Amino acid sequence: MGKYILRRLCYVVVVLFIISIFMFAIFQLMPGDPVLHYMGQGHQDLTPTQWQQLYEDTVRRMGFDRPVHIQYTRWLQGMLTGNFGYSMVHRRPVLDVIRTPIFWSVVLNLASMFLIFIVTVPLGIISAIKRGKTVDNGILTFTLVGFSIPSFTVALIVIVIFAVFLGWFPITGMHSPFLPEGQWAQFVDRLQYMAMPLITLTFVGMAAFTRYVRAAMCDALSEDYIRTARSKGLKEKVVVYSHAFRNALIPLITILTGWFMGMFGGSVVIEQLFGWSGMGLTMLQGIMQMDYAIVRAVSLFYAFVAVIAILLMDLAYGLADPRVKVSK
Amino acid sequence: MRKLLLIVLVLGLMGFALAACGRDEPAPAPDPGPVELTPPATPAPPVEAPGVAEDVLVGTPTAGRLLAHPDGRLFTRAEILQITDMTPPAGELIMGSTTTLTPNFISGFESIATSQWMRYLMHDGRATMARDFVGNWVANPMVQSAPVRTTDHPDGSRTYTFTIYTDNLWSDGTPITAADYVFGILAYSSPQFRAIGGAVLTGEWLVGYQEFLNGPITGTSTDADGNEVIERGEPVRNFQGVRMYGPDSFSVTVRPEALPFVWEFLYMLWSPTPLHYWSNNGTAFTITDTPNGVTISDGFTEEFLQDRVNSPGGIRFNPTVVAGPYLLYSFDEGSRNAVFVRNPNFTATWDGFHPQIERIAKVALDSAIQIDALRLGEVDVLHGLRAGVHINDGLRAVEELGLHNFISYARSGFGFLAFHADFGPSQFVEVRRAVAWLLDRDDFARAFTGGHGFVLQGPYAVDGWEFQTVGDSLYADPRFTHFDFNPAMAVQDLEAGGWVLNSAGGPFVMGVDDIRYKDVDGELMRLSMQWGANDNAVSDIMRVMLIPQAEAVGMEIIEYLYASPAWNGDSWGRAPGTPYAPGGERFQFHHIHTLAWNVFPPSQHWYSWSLYPEHLASAAHSNMHHGDWQLHDLAWASRHIDASAPGWEEIYLNAWLEFQVRVNQVMTMLTLYADEDHDFFPTWLGNWDANTIWDFGRAVQRAYDGRTR
């Protein structure tokens, strides 16, 4: 097993290397001149000769005058040593710019994953037990609806229902304009503002996870040891919850590692509508304003997380079910 | 018959049958005679905010809603400071805006208009000049203890000497002295500040600016392709044109070529920067006056500024010492919202107002839900709302809830179609005029603004001083063409311009051939233009209106869609073949662009219409590529007017009129529309008045929270 892990790890390095070349190349293809955006907008009345001088200074400062491969190596060294580069649009190191959006994206994603887990596990179990009956079809069609509606329509409907009609939650933002004093008051305040994005993310994410739980439970229920447990005369509740569910948990955990990959991402749609500044919006603004320092750094970070997640999922397969032949 | 059948089928499927209702006709009654008319229902007068207005406003607000002494003159400083029995500032105001705040809390790093108000709120109030509600500039009575003295020098340069009060305080209680004004000029013109990405244009027209920023000239040479290049030595530490005479007086000297200047008062506009705060009470660096200009010590370096200003906790992101009425209380990095609190050491504005609102919060909103936030009371003020669908919903909220008032004012700016007159079919004036005839701008303005906006005939601010005084004579001028939707005139202009051939060189026949050609020095030029469009509502409507009409008269317009304005903004600022177009080959040059400008008085239109090659090249000016030297001269003519000579307004307005007529004749800019911006604010907010010039930052200083009265 050790040799296999080692080989996969060096694959990961190779893959990351290729991705970084690819990311670097994409942004060279983009038309338009990023130097102008790196120079900022504060030069309205600069005389052209000075403006020209500033243009050349910026080109030199950003190292654009050096050949592409040197720029690439300098950038890669930065990434490896934790210096993610300098965002010229925000005029701050990329790390400073993305630290808070990533934090809030992780908070939102973790909370919604937790909520989804709580809601879908019972649903999955019920539909597995009553497999084929109307309850099962009902649950799966209801969850499927979340899977089939575009997320911004769900978000808008949630806003109209919970904020406009019922007035339970504030309509947008991450905290009340005048933040209340005290840790607990601020926590409750932020919770209020997180409610609607959470409801939307849960409703949209529910469909997929219910099915995983249901499939895992169906597999577990159709195993031989369940038939023996029943023939031993154990109560149905014990059979289902202790035997079947515990075995169904193993594949569920492996799926969770897959979802680990999505934790850092953000959904542009949800963030734009609910005024929640997360990674999705930061990435989109980065692309729109040609702030390629941010987009490159974050894309490589996502790629790293993705490749690690795939590796974890492969390993988890092996652990969860030794009989499964992982690829040769 | 077939269609009817199908509608019935689908109807059955969809099941929509909404019946109309009608009332039955009562028996014919005899003629009841004339009706006693009630006066027309004018819109409800704004609900008076609770609380007594007098205790806040002293004296009578003038036409420009400014506070002035009953006999019409501005208050003197003594009179303002003597109004001490003010009720203390109280209450809070939540301002909603669809633009997210970038945390540039000092000027020089960003010129986005929508966050300019916030910097005004914190830093302005103690500048030597001030702008009133309609855009005129006056000396700031709270700062200047004596009128500005101007002395002319034999070489044509001119010195302005200021004497200021020394008991105005910074927010930390330190007095504001001449050193702070002088340091403001040096800091914002220094190579070190430029190196950390700031704008260095404050002292641009002063003597010694080039030497201080770029170094003295040491010689000239010509580079590879024959352009004359100036060599410069190391930037010097002394700014020759700036002098300091003690804590209460300083002077600036303007270079000869900067005069005459029609808006000469702009040379008298200087605002203070806290020297003690930037230099940690003089430990890092000091400034001293010397016979050839104020000198800044060597401690003022790029590394120091990078740490003191640009670091995450630095002055740029969290300025704690300000001269303006409000201090930054908190900025949430996540939601990008900010809270400002009243600066206790700020006495009153230049026109005598003691800002009354204690706390102001800025909240970012998505335009989809901004009116709902207003209805739910999560946001108090929406300033400068545009686009018909939002305005109408806001007006409905005002009507239904009765909790808000609204004001509307013409936007001081416009959207326009810009033509590249340097290459392709758009270099010919008849093609540009044809496009002007083909676009139904009334329908376009109605579709985009829903009636809350109107068509402009030229690049000016509708409520601007120039158009208000000579607008009618501009309209009546025979040389001025009113471009209305008129395809026949478009065809007439095109044919007059020689676009009468088809692809084979034969005569173009409407209906048979699809694209017109013209014989341009021997070759056939195809009447086909590229339009660099962005993905917004303006382009959506333009795509449906202009392109089909152009095809109808034999003109092809191909759309190049750019997702973000940043991607095609640069290709507008450049022209092919100009010397200063580095990276030029990476651009797509389009003949037509859709752009928008804000026009803040005083209008400095000579920069944007200049044809000097270096102006054309620098994207900083986003110039009009019109290629017409007469228009260039007319634009600069209105700059070089001596504003001190009597009757200068007459000369300036005539020059402005000639300039506008020439713009209309050259037609490289087709102004589309100006919005009618709306402000929605709660009835408890007293004395609120604003327009594009008098933005939120200025209006909030004169308002008060009626709930706390």
Add this chain to the structure above:
Amino acid sequence: MQPKRKSFLGTIFRGLFFGQREVMSMMEEEQIQSPTRTIARNFFARKLTKIGLAFFTLMLLIVIILPFFFPLDEAFFDTTMGNRRPSFNMMRFPRALDNGNAAYISAGSGFGVGVTQAGNVHVWGQTGLTGLDQIPAPMGRVIQVSAGMDHALALNAHGQVFTWGNPNFNLPNIPPDIQGRTIYVAAGVQYSAALTDDGIVHVWGNDGVMRANINPRLQAGRPARHIVANITTVMLLLEDNTIMHLSPRQPAIGEFPDWIQGQIVDIALTDGTGAALLMDGTVVAWGDITAESIHVPDHIQGRVVEIDGGRWHFTAILDDGSLYSWGNNFFGQLNVPTISNAAYIFPGFHHNYVIDTNGNIRTWGLNGFLMGSDELGRDVFVRFLSAGRISMTVGVIAVIIAAFIGITLGGISGYFGGKIDMFLMRFSEIWGSIPFLPLAILLSHIIGRNLGQIGRLIVIMVVLGILTWPALFRLVRGQLLQARENEYVIAARALGVTELRIIFKHIFPNIISVISVWLALNLAGSMLTESTLSFIGFGVSEPTPSWGNMLTGANNTIVLRQFWWRWIFPAIALTTVTLSINIIGDGLREAIDPRAQER
């Protein structure tokens, strides 16, 4: 034989779907039948799948066939007909006006105003938007009414003017000096005009529009006996049978030939052209040369008794009492009823009313929209049909591209294994781990910047296809890896069957089932992704409609609550189509999966 253990990928995949036929009891026996017949029997056994399949085919038929009957003209728009509710009541006048009771009718944009002989005013059609249904009272005996785009005017027997409808643009502020001496009122778009007994025209309304288009001072005291208002300006018929217009600019509508001055009996305006009826019954038209209404048909010359204009068409009464309309026929404004006793005609916008000699009213023109109109006045139903066709084609082609790449690469790497497999696996990992959004935006920007509408559609399909193939690749590869170990493959290889035949003849049929399930689900996924791309501005761009960008048009709560018809139909369609595709995918998966039938 080693127990055929379900590969874990399969569990993941099965986990995605649901539905399970009633488990057969131990004792029941199945007849022997070919695998495909079993799959078909299982597939159709479940009620839900049948509903899903039926609904999907229905929507497919609607979206493919109906656009031929309701063709979409992408260049069409009408700013005066924006946001009208779904209904067919625009010309459904109340019974009170019928059989001889009607004295005057005026057609507004999507609504109508009528007054009876007794002077009572009635309103019908789309009146809810700007309060047109709140008719002011008392108004005395009204003799004339006029309907604009979203406001209306009434004139009573004593020259007093009343107005109601759009409360903005100071339309309610009727100038006091015209009360009591007005003889005719005309409502334009966001402005009103009134002709007083001294022949002078008074105009009030949206000062932005008026400042640009209408300058009453141009009349300079010359008395007028009739006025006509259209979308841009006011045209006057003066006492001396000459005409003039009040626009300070040179609109096309102002270029009438000079020789007609002095012989004009009646005038009419559409929004781009003007027409004058001369004493000898001939009609002369002028204005926008691209408008159809400028060509007056010859056969009516010399026989016209009265003319009036709508938004893009003219209507005339001929000397034999019959009617004739010419101009734009987009809404059927020209399909005149054949009558020979026409007395008065009242055309307006896209509607026409005629009152014949014995007082009966007939109408022709636009009566309403099945699914209402959007903010640019375009029929939502017609766009909905074309949008469906585009959304589905985008989804299908994207899936086909993804399937083609996924299957070929999956097949190669699954079957040959070794070096190729390792390389392809890593490549798919790289491609799969690049974040979807930036890649989609960059690809669509680099490729699709200057193509026409169709080009941009193809780019979206290619982008969606390119970005979604890795999932299918891993699936096909996994299945192939398993299939390769089975006996029938080894036996076929032993019989000397060529590699290609093995792949396509033997392995493929087993895999086709899993692939078709993936295709169904990815089709649903691609349609949804297209709508999300539209939301951030990279999907199908205006004016080409797709269900995605029709939904994005509704991205604010105002449209959501007030103009619900603009988004609810694409939302229902997109949801139900994706839902039914998913249901079909599930049914297929359940039918194919051998475990499903295990007892």
